[in-house]
Amino acid sequence: MGVEVVVEGLTKKFGSSLIWKDVTLTLPAGEISVMLGPSGTGKSVFLKTLIGLLKPNSGHVWIEGVDIANCKEKDLYEIRKLFGVLFQDGAMFGSMDLYDNVAFPLREHTRKSESEIRNIVMDKMELTGLVGAEHKLPGEISGGMRKRAGLARALVMDPEILLIDEPDSGLDPVRTSYINQLFIDLNAQIDATFLIVTHDINTARRVPDNIGLLYHKHLAMFGPREMLLTSEEPVVAQFLNAQTVGPIGMSEEKDADELAAEQGIAMPPLPPVPVQLETSDGRPRRGQREPGAWCRENGVVPPPGSFEPNAEQALSA
Numbered sequence: 001m002g003v004e005v006v007v008e009g010l011t012k013k014f015g016s017s018l019i020w021k022d023v024t025l026t027l028p029a030g031e032i033s034v035m036l037g038p039s040g041t042g043k044s045v046f047l048k049t050l051i052g053l054l055k056p057n058s059g060h061v062w063i064e065g066v067d068i069a070n071c072k073e074k075d076l077y078e079i080r081k082l083f084g085v086l087f088q089d090g091a092m093f094g095s096m097d098l099y100d101n102v103a104f105p106l107r108e109h110t111r112k113s114e115s116e117i118r119n120i121v122m123d124k125m126e127l128t129g130l131v132g133a134e135h136k137l138p139g140e141i142s143g144g145m146r147k148r149a150g151l152a153r154a155l156v157m158d159p160e161i162l163l164i165d166e167p168d169s170g171l172d173p174v175r176t177s178y179i180n181q182l183f184i185d186l187n188a189q190i191d192a193t194f195l196i197v198t199h200d201i202n203t204a205r206r207v208p209d210n211i212g213l214l215y216h217k218h219l220a221m222f223g224p225r226e227m228l229l230t231s232e233e234p235v236v237a238q239f240l241n242a243q244t245v246g247p248i249g250m251s252e253e254k255d256a257d258e259l260a261a262e263q264g265i266a267m268p269p270l271p272p273v274p275v276q277l278e279t280s281d282g283r284p285r286r287g288q289r290e291p292g293a294w295c296r297e298n299g300v301v302p303p304p305g306s307f308e309p310n311a312e313q314a315l316s317a
């Protein structure tokens with residue numbers, strides 16, 4: 001389960017406006033990757049391009065030997081069945097209760113009987129902690145529950161690839177922690193390839209196996225979590241450690257005057273690398289590695305205090 005997604009030289013423009021250029025990365029099968037970036041850098045456009053909702057100007061997205069950026073509609077239709085997508089607002093139908101919302105893709109795209117549908121829907125409701133809320137309308141539940149309902153719906157077709165757009169938008173830190181734990185537990189259970197787009201650096205620091213950062217119309221870096229959290233590269237270090245000193249300003253890039261004013265101000269030292277969030281029942285995940293393994297294998301000395309149980313002091317953005 002879980003398939004690799006290989007992105008090669010992807011470039012996207014709207015008219016003459018370049019969104020990002022030459023993005024190349026591989027989402028490893030069954031692992032959790034996070035895509036970060038300042039507002040407006042094209043993270044949502046990237047998700048939509050991966051699933052073929054938007055066409056890139058050039059480049060390839062290879063999934064199981066098919067280039068979905070350039071294939072026929074018929075092949076795209078087949079490949080899309082591998083995806084589950086959780087949109088920012090959950091994208092629920094307001095007039096249907098949660099049960100019917102979650103059942104919708106099964107009724108629309110399969111010939112399953114209502115009793116088979118019931119088994120699948122209730123299984124996904126259980127996975128996402130929604131048993132008992134089946135007959136509530138989306139307008140009657142909290143934002144956190146709506147996201148979990150969107151997640152249950154994204155799971156009913158047993159996706160190999162799960163794309164999740166800003167799961168933490170509009171959620172308080174406690175609900176964000178719950179949904180992050182749910183992603184880790186789900187990843188262990190379904191072994192799908194996850195890509196989460198987020199602004200939340202605490203999510204990015206603790207949840208994924210891999211992190212990518214889109215900045216200034218290109219992919220600044222993509223790689224294992226420990227690689228980015230120990231990187232001294234100014235854009236990566238500034239963003240992942242929520243610093244104001246560095247090349248990123250309020251509206252993405254700082255201008256020359258702002259950067260000149262910072263001359264001589266050293267970037268603060270990197271904080272300790274936190275341990276990665278584990279599954280709640282201790283079940284291993286495919287992408288999980290021993291804390292510090294990447295650093296050891298690559299001869300990188302992590303900041304003092306890294307991987308200690310209490311190293312995960314929340315950073316404020």
Ligand SMILES: Nc1ncnc2c1ncn2[C@@H]1O[C@H](COP(=O)(O)OP(=O)(O)OP(=O)(O)O)[C@@H](O)[C@H]1O
Pocket residue numbers: 014019037038039040041042043044045046199
């Ligand atoms: N269909 C479209 N047509 C034209 N421009 C678009 C379209 N979709 C997105 N854009 C533009 O592409 C840019 C990137 O948008 P996108 O929503 O992907 O950014 P983002 O990084 O997800 O931002 P945020 O973090 O604020 O959600 C924006 O300038 C947006 O206006």
